[in-house]
Amino acid sequence: MSAAMEIRDVSKSYGAHRVLDRIRLTIHSGQVAVVIGPSGSGKSTLLRTINHLEPADTGYVSVHGEPMGVRVHRDRLKELGESAILRQRSRIGFVFQDFNLFDHLSVLDNIIEAPVVTKGKPKAQAKKHAHELLARVGLADKAGTYPRRLSGGQQQRVAIARALALEPELILFDEPTSALDPELVGEVLTVLKDLAASGTTMIVVTHEIAFAREAADLVVFLDEGRIVEQGPPEAVLDNPGHERIREFLRRVA
DSSP, X not given: OOEEEEEEXXXXXXXXXXXXXXXXXXXXXXXXXXXXXXXXXXXXXXXXXXXXXXXXXXXXXXXXXXXXXXEEETTEEEEXXXXXXXXXXXXXXXXXXXXXXXXXXXXXXXXXXXXXXXXXXOHHXXXXXXXXXXXXXXXXXXXXXXXXXXXXXXXXXXXXXXXHHTOOSEEEEESTTTTSOHHHHHHHHHHHHHHHXXXXXEEEEOSOHHHHHHHOSEEEEEETTEEEEEEOHHHHTTSOSSHHXXXXXXXXX
């Protein structure tokens, strides 16, 4: 099984506060990794370093062997130009907790924007693919609707379709259900489970422990910027080796 993504000794600080501390993590193609941990543990920052929205202070991330945002030469890192970084980011989908849809564009136009503008995909081809993706996330009848007329769960499903439209090698999900009313969480988790079952390589930051048990190949527990434990869900969630994880699970599970 090939490595889809490797995080190599990544650290990140804001002033005197170290948010990530020498993170090492490998995700293989087709795997679903679920990152859990208390608020402020560095989970969102970890995702943002993967696609170089937050450049690491030390270390780097590689996706299918290509360093993200930097060139490695004789153990030294040199920042790439913005156009090269944008090209790399187009290989990674990112679904945010607050949807980030364009309110002035229809659902269909939200989905085709990046493939047409970033990748130069013909508009007719992009529209055909967008309709297929909307059907996949259960929103085939919403192509002409504007985001403000959708529920939060529907907006998040559109955001997932938009991420898939770029045919990414890896998709990052930053607490995709945290902004939703409880009754809408299930519809988004169903889409995530379908993606997981289809072999999509995913890294999901979430507090949904039941989802982690059902869908994850790898569970990563992050605390104070460090990976405390990682492994299959039956190990990390059902038989954790650290009291810190047991304490966390007692609060959220």
